[in-house]
Amino acid sequence: MTEARKPGFSDCNNATLRRAARSLGRFYDDALAPSGLKSTQFGLIFQIHVGNEPAMGTIAETLIMDLSALGHTLKPLIRDGYVETFPDKDDRRVKRVRLTPQGEVKLDEALELWSVAQRRFEDKAGAEQAAKLRAALDAVADLDLEMPVAAPSK
Amino acid sequence: MTEARKPGFSDCNNATLRRAARSLGRFYDDALAPSGLKSTQFGLIFQIHVGNEPAMGTIAETLIMDLSALGHTLKPLIRDGYVETFPDKDDRRVKRVRLTPQGEVKLDEALELWSVAQRRFEDKAGAEQAAKLRAALDAVADLDLEMPVAAPSK
DNA sequence: CGGCGAAAGTGGCATATGCCACTAATTGAA
DNA sequence: TTCAATTAGTGGCATATGCCACTTTCGCCG
Numbered sequence: 001m002t003e004a005r006k007p008g009f010s011d012c013n014n015a016t017l018r019r020a021a022r023s024l025g026r027f028y029d030d031a032l033a034p035s036g037l038k039s040t041q042f043g044l045i046f047q048i049h050v051g052n053e054p055a056m057g058t059i060a061e062t063l064i065m066d067l068s069a070l071g072h073t074l075k076p077l078i079r080d081g082y083v084e085t086f087p088d089k090d091d092r093r094v095k096r097v098r099l100t101p102q103g104e105v106k107l108d109e110a111l112e113l114w115s116v117a118q119r120r121f122e123d124k125a126g127a128e129q130a131a132k133l134r135a136a137l138d139a140v141a142d143l144d145l146e147m148p149v150a151a152p153s154k
Numbered sequence: 155m156t157e158a159r160k161p162g163f164s165d166c167n168n169a170t171l172r173r174a175a176r177s178l179g180r181f182y183d184d185a186l187a188p189s190g191l192k193s194t195q196f197g198l199i200f201q202i203h204v205g206n207e208p209a210m211g212t213i214a215e216t217l218i219m220d221l222s223a224l225g226h227t228l229k230p231l232i233r234d235g236y237v238e239t240f241p242d243k244d245d246r247r248v249k250r251v252r253l254t255p256q257g258e259v260k261l262d263e264a265l266e267l268w269s270v271a272q273r274r275f276e277d278k279a280g281a282e283q284a285a286k287l288r289a290a291l292d293a294v295a296d297l298d299l300e301m302p303v304a305a306p307s308k
Numbered sequence: 309c310g311g312c313g314a315a316a317g318t319g320g321c322a323t324a325t326g327c328c329a330c331t332a333a334t335t336g337a338a
Numbered sequence: 339t340t341c342a343a344t345t346a347g348t349g350g351c352a353t354a355t356g357c358c359a360c361t362t363t364c365g366c367c368g
Contacts, residue, residue, distance in 0.1 A: 014197070015197040017179075021168075021172055022217070022219050023295040024295070039169075067317070069355040069356060071317065071318065072355075073355080091363075091364070093317070093362065093363045095317065125167075133294065136283070138164075140174045141173050141176075144278070194323080194324065220326050222325085222326070223325040223327095224325090226325075229323095247333045247345065309368100315365095316361105319358100319359090320357105321357090323354100329349090331347085333344100335342105335343085
């Protein structure tokens with residue numbers, strides 16, 4: 001095969017996804033910059049806001065992220081006073097999370113900025129296209145891709 | 155408005171994209187684990203491989219990533235002997251990148267693993283759907299979203 | 309009731325990414 | 339030729355994410 005027919009890099013779903021994520025991430029980050037929040041922090045704060053004082057594990061599951069990663073990501077937000085945690089009443093292993101009043105204020109502030117970016121994106125990409133893209137992404141995120149276990153052994 | 159009608163979090167294109175990226179990233183990472191490479195490193199190595207001893211700036215542009223981020227990401231690969239850099243003949247500011255023989259070997263090894271994951275993904279998601287998704291993601295990545303400058307001042 | 313295995317987090321370590329301030333090399337214009 | 343503006347990278351600093359090894363709690367079973 002000629003040099004041109006390698007397995008095809010741009011065919012990698014993951015690479016393509018990450019590339020787009022970097023691109024879009026910068027755009028939303030720029031838009032949110034005035035609030036001092038990164039687009040990831042905004043997303044996390046929003047999730048906490050809509051959740052009912054969610055447990056860390058619940059948030060991690062919803063956002064499909066590693067629990068420890070969530071813990072790390074939460075730190076700067078706690079440090080800056082936007083978020084606070086408290087132990088679950090019935091299960092001391094569980095740590096619940098909620099926004100502080102300042103966190104709520106900051107969220108409102110960020111939402112303003114976010115909606116501008118969101119609107120601009122939808123304008124450029126087409127609201128319908130955007131909706132389809134999100135649906136496709138959600139479908140991908142929820143796929144059960146687990147590689148079949150080599151040998152179920154026994 | 156009722157609690158149910160907030161601007162809609164899952165409507166955030168960026169958040170949805172990141173969530174999917176985390177999900178898919180883990181899948182590809184798992185698949186590539188035996189090679190010792192992360193999916194991101196694999197993508198980067200592949201890009202270097204197909205490029206013609208590309209300059210760092212060129213790679214960064216292609217992958218839509220920050221130049222400094224690329225530099226950081228390259229370090230472990232250089233440390234492990236998969237990649238090496240050398241100054242451009244005509245412009246000493248430019249640093250070109252290429253795979254070492256070991257890097258080529260590692261790439262081949264990773265490609266085997268990658269194709270298994272890729273195939274599995276396409277099976278689950280549908281090759282056609284996957285192709286459409288990649289096209290949509292590329293379109294998003296290449297959108298010119300720059301926020302219109304507030305005031306061109308002077 | 310004692311102990312074992314599961315569940316939920318934490319901390320440490322490593323990579324992924326960005327931004328900013330700086331340095332080195334070039335280029336273009338006076 | 340000389341110097342200001344531009345271009346390509348580097349290093350430092352901070353967040354984003356993951357995995358792994360533990361520690362603390364629970365839940366359950368004998």
